[in-house]
Amino acid sequence: MSRQTVRRTASTAEMGYYPVLLDLAGRRCVMIGGGPVAERRVDGLVAAGAHVTVISPRLTRPLAALAAEDRIHHEPRGYREGDLAAADLAFVATDAGDVNAAVAREARERGLWINAADDPARCTFILPALVRRGDLTVAVATGGSSPALARAIREELETYLTDDYTTLASIAAEARRELRAAGRPVTADAWRRALGPEVRRLIVERGRDDAKHRLLELLGAES
DSSP: OOHHHHHHHHHHHHHHOOOOOOTTTTTTTEEEOSHHHHHHHHHHHHHOOOOEEEESSOOOOHHHHHHHHTTTEHHHHHOOOOTTOOEEEEEEEEEEEHHHHHHHHHHHHHTTTEEEETHHHHHHHOOOOOEETEEEEEOOTTSSSSSHHHHHHHHHHHHHHTHHHHHHHHHHHHHHHHHHHTTTOHHHHHHHHHSSSSHHHHHTTHHHHHHHHHHHTHHHOOO
C-alpha cells in the first residue's frame, strides 16, 4: 500500500461519516422487519415520500394501519435473498443476527446503501437524531457510538429551538426567493446579522408579516 493510500485511509477513518440529506420522494425503500424500530424508520420514510415495502411476518399496529391504508406495501413473510433487487435504499431491523447479516451482505453485493439497526459495522449509512421545525432540520449523530448521547442532545436542542423557528425558516425561504427574483444578492454576513433575535422576537410579539417585513429591512430590501 502506498503512503498516499495510507494517508487517505487514515483521513477517512478520522472523519467518520459524511452528513447528507436525501431526497427520497418516489424512491423504493425496503425494510426488513416490522417491530418498533422498523416502525420509527418507516414513519420517516413515508413522511419523506418514499415508496416503502416492509417484509416481516408481523407488524406493529401503526405499521399494520399504514399497510391497511396502502401507504406502505407489506410482504407478510421472512426475508429471502433477492428481496432487495428493486430497492434504492435498504433497511433491516430484526432480532435475528443472521438475518441482519444476510440482508447487509445482499445490500453490499448489490451496491445498495444499507442501515442495520444498532449494528454500525454493517451500515453504510446511519440515522441521526433529528429536531424538525418546519423546513429547519437539525441532525445530531455520534457515528453510531452512543445513540443515547445523540438523543440527549436532541432533547436539549428541542427546548432551545422553539416553534418560532418554524416561522423563521419559512419567512427566510420566502425572502431568499424574492430577493433572487429581484436580482438583489445578499451576503452571508448580512443574512447572519438579519436572522438574529430581533426577528424571532417579532414573530412571537407581532406576528409573521411584521417579522418578514423587518427581515427584509435588515437585508436592505425595504426602506
